[in-house]
Amino acid sequence: MTELQLTHLTYASSNMPPAQIVFGPDLTVIYGTSDTGKSFIVKSIEYMLGGTDLTMVREADGYTQILLGLLMPDGSPLTLVRAPESNSIHLHNEDLRDQVIRIPDRTVTAVHSIRSKNSLSIHLLRALGLDEILIRKNEAGGTRPLALTDLVHLSLVTEHRMIGQLPPVLRTGTATTRTAELSVMRFLVTGEGDPSVETGLNAGQRRVHKGQIQLLDQLAADLSSKFTTQENDRQLRDRLIRIRGALEDQSGPLRQVNESHSEAIDSRMDTARELAVIDERLTEVSDLLSRFRLLESQYRSDLERLAMVNEFGSILGYFQIGTCVFCGAEREHQHPNHSVEETTQLHIAVEAEAAKTSALLEDLLPTITDLDGEQTVLINRRVEAQSQISVWDQIIAELEGGIALIRSDIEELVEERSAIERDLELHKRIAELDEKRSSLVGAGAVSATRATQHIPTNILGDFDSILQQTLNAWQVPGVDHAEYDQYHAEIRAGGRTRAGRGKGVRSVLHSAFTTALARFCMGRDLHHLGFVVLDSPVVTYRGPEPDEVPDVELTSTVVDRFYKDMLTFPGQAIVIENGDPPTKVLSEATTYHFTGTGGQRAGFFPTFLR
Structure with missing residues (x-):
């Protein structure tokens, strides 16, 4: 238009x-x-x-x-x-x-x-x-x-x-x-x-219309027998409004419980994810502690061997006259004080290696201490997370019980609403039949309570x-x-x-x-x-x-x-x-x-x- x-x-x-x-x-x-x-x-x-x-x-x-x-x-x-x-x-x-x-x-x-x-x-x-x-x-x-x-x-x-x-x-x-x-x-x-007002019907048309009116009356009677209540259209509409209001009142608590349920599930998932992170880190820390303690044992073993070399050098023949045990030179080819110098160099080398190993051990020990502390914290956090998951499981179970109760009430209201809507639909269909009947009978047959x-x-x-x-x-x-x-x-x-x-x-x-x-x-x-x-x-x-x-x-x-x-x-x-x-x-x-x-x-x- x-x-x-x-x-x-x-x-x-x-x-x-x-x-x-x-x-x-x-x-x-x-x-x-x-x-x-x-x-x-x-x-x-x-x-x-x-x-x-x-x-x-x-x-x-x-x-x-x-x-x-x-x-x-x-x-x-x-x-x-x-x-x-x-x-x-x-x-x-x-x-x-x-x-x-x-x-x-x-x-x-x-x-x-x-x-x-x-x-x-x-x-x-x-x-x-x-x-x-x-x-x-x-x-x-x-x-x-x-x-x-x-x-x-x-x-x-x-x-x-x-x-x-x-x-x-x-x-x-x-x-x-x-x-x-x-x-x-x-x-x-x-x-x-x-339409403009038409002239009256002839005799044949009136007979046809009379039959149509009787058929419409029978259809209206059949529909009326299906009513589940004696309430009229307005009473049904008023009750439907009240039921819709009750459903709205129930939907509020249901939304709140559903939101709480969703929040509880989200919190449990967050805690579960935190627990997974803790387990992963705990595995890493345990593996590192195992490796570092093995390395600590190796360092201590090295230091013990170096002390033994320094202490029992002479016993092992490092200072005897003859072929130099350090460089392999024969006696005639050795310069004066050769044995003393070689022995001193051995001692210095042993001391240097021991100092180096001791330094590495000193660096390693604080790391092991920190990892021990972190492992203890992780174990405590793991226990706490597992406890929180148990609490959330209990809360979720209680909320699901509450949801079931509210849904049961809502289902009863929905069933009642459906029954009212079916009755209202019957009223509408009967009203349509009445309207068709009124159009056949003429303006004088229209009910005074119905809009023209x-x-x-x-x-x-x-x-x-x-x-x-x-x-x-x-x-x-x-x-x-x-x-x-x-x-x-x-x-x-x-x-x-x-x-x-x-x-x-x-x-x-x-x-x-x-x-x-x-x-x-x-x-x-x-x-x-x-x-x-x-x-x-x-x-x-x-x-x-x-x-x-x-x-x-x-x-x-x-x-x-x-x-x-x-x-x-x-x-x-x-x-x-x-x-x-x-x-x-x-x-x-x-x-x-x-x-x-x-x-x-x-x-x-x-x-x-x-």
């Missing part, structure tokens, strides 16, 4: 500088000080798209034209020009961003009327391919054409509606428009409009999934099991209605619903205006108010995650907030910072700069 895109909002006058905001094609964020015209921008856009009332602010005095730039589905520009308090809108098929004095290409009425064929609603809906869509307007099945305002309130949310208790689907909250407003929601998520516009269960489930994914992406606390309750036109999350939550959560739920609806439609090639405008979507730091409902506390994480998610929004998004967006948004989105003072842009109107 094709969509619209907002390009700019401009206030123009012949004697005043224009006040203008240019919107980016993706995300535009306008933030800053209060009373600088931020919310007035949203109201002005709504006014330009067919709104009936715009309360002008003092700073707008003197401006005679309001311009809203659009990109049409075919990519062509269109500028809407409207004067304050006027019901006429001039259309210009070009991009104009200052006071317009030329003749318009066309003039249309701002407010949609069935009797008028020349309204802005018809012009834009025709461009969107929606000019022939009919929606149901009453219980009897009467229809009317779709109007632009039916779609605008689902894309543009003012601050008042953001925090209000009226459900996002409803535009006025009156009983006379409720059926049409529900029909618009059904059309958006299904892509199917409502039924969204098929599978489609509604897909939308609920997108809604929950959006809230999960924003990390909003206390809003699990979010869903759109089509029978009450309400948003439910965390077991409570949106109307029963505090203003902060109401704002977040309304924002999530609006963006989820846009994502759902765009992702399935369904009709949507193509943009969302959100005024104060994440009211996180609002001060306490007397009528505030106690609720969960939203943190800055919600704000950061909201903006991160909006950077991936598939269409055009315009966000109005007081607080500063994250740095990443400032660098990737189109942003305007209204300060209310000089130095930067003070506000929407240039008069803020004076």
Whole structure:
């Protein structure tokens, strides 16, 4: 499907500088000080798209034209020009961003009327391919054409509606428009409009329909016999929420025990690795001690032999007259004192070798002492590590017992949840049969307790999934099991209605619903205006108010995650907030910072700069 895109909002006058905001094609964020015209921008856009009332602010005095730039589905520009308090809108098929004095290409009425064929609603809906869509307007099945305002309130949310208790689907909250407003929601998520009322059936058709009705009644009776409880759909849903809450409560301790179990296993593995290192080192030390002690024994043996050589040299014949035992010279060839000199040299050599061996032994002994000490430490550490492994084994066994007990409780809850889900599925199938039966019987056969516009269960489930994914992406606390309750036109999350939550959560739920609806439609090639405008979507730091409902506390994480998610929004998004967006948004989105003072842009109107 094709969509619209907002390009700019401009206030123009012949004697005043224009006040203008240019919107980016993706995300535009306008933030800053209060009373600088931020919310007035949203109201002005709504006014330009067919709104009936715009309360002008003092700073707008003197401006005679309001311009809203659009990109049409075919990519062509269109500028809407409207004067304050006027019901006429001039259309210009070009991009104009200052006071317009030329003749318009066309003039249309701002407010949609069935009797008028020349309204802005018809012009834009025709461009969107929606000019022939009919929606149901009453219980009897009467229809009317779709109007632009039916779609605008689902894309543009003012601050008042953001925090209000009226459900996002409803535009006025009156009983006379409720059926049409529900029909618009059904059309958006299904892509199917409502048929016009047909004439009654002939006799043959009535007989066929009667047989079909009887068959549907029999099927519904067969399904009803399979119920395991007498609870109705709402009671089952409430019990399912309680069981899911109990499962969530159990999952917390289970996660903690699992984490403790994992930590114990990791600690045991660390200790086992330490024990392996100790054993490896102990083996090395034992081997070195064996070798060094053998070397010590060898050194001591060498010293003993050298002492014996020095002491018993003469006994061995080293000093006898005759052939020199040292050099082999015969007596006649020996010079005087030859024997004395050779004996002295032998003594010196023996002493030198003994000194060398003694030095080596002195170096070796401290090493042996150190290795002995290290071996003792390693043996003690080994005993301690083995003891720690035994302790961890005991802890792991106890934790595994605790895990088994918790899992047993969880399995019982899961079985109960499965039984409820089966009953709910039976209720859905019976509701589908009833819906088919009602369509055969006629509008008068519809139960007073059932909504006139039924969204098929599978489609509604897909939308609920997108809604929950959006809230999960924003990390909003206390809003699990979010869903759109089509029978009450309400948003439910965390077991409570949106109307029963505090203003902060109401704002977040309304924002999530609006963006989820846009994502759902765009992702399935369904009709949507193509943009969302959100005024104060994440009211996180609002001060306490007397009528505030106690609720969960939203943190800055919600704000950061909201903006991160909006950077991936598939269409055009315009966000109005007081607080500063994250740095990443400032660098990737189109942003305007209204300060209310000089130095930067003070506000929407240039008069803020004076």
